[in-house]
Amino acid sequence: MEASLRSKDAFVIRRSQILLASSRGRSPPKIAQSLGCGSQTVSNAIHAFNERGLDALTPGSSCPKRFHVALDxxxxxxxxxxxxxxxxxxxxxxxxxxxxxxxxxxxxxxxxxxxx
Known part of the structure; x- marks a missing residue:
């Protein structure tokens, strides 16, 4: 995980920072405040790690999983x-x-x- 802090990918670096801070017992609001991101971002990272382990460091698709077509x-x-x-x-x-x-x-x- 610490090696990920030297990644060229900002997503990987941010997730690593969040997860390392969480492993040290810091609360999500404190992590969010210190990293300048939202509490939801921190919660999402922790939840993804709990579900997928180190695969949570790999960015997923930003495309919505569902969408509604309003016009034919x-x-x-x-x-x-x-x-x-x-x-x-x-x-x-x-x-x-x-x-x-x-x-x-x-x-x-x-x-x-x-x-x-």
């Missing part, structure tokens, strides 16, 4: 075309789209089943 291909194309138009055509007082405005218009135009 046809609706996505309609949305792309809509975003090339001015938001003023849809009742907004600006010429620049925001994500929230696009989500609202997509819902109002029937492109999505729920409001963003």
């Amino acid at each position: 291909e046809q609706s996505a194309e309609v949305l792309r075309q809509m975003l090339h138009r001015s938001p003023r055509e849809f009742g907004y007082d600006t010429s620049l789209w925001t994500l929230a405005m696009a989500a609202n218009v997509a819902f109002e135009e029937g492109l999505t089943e729920r409001r963003g």
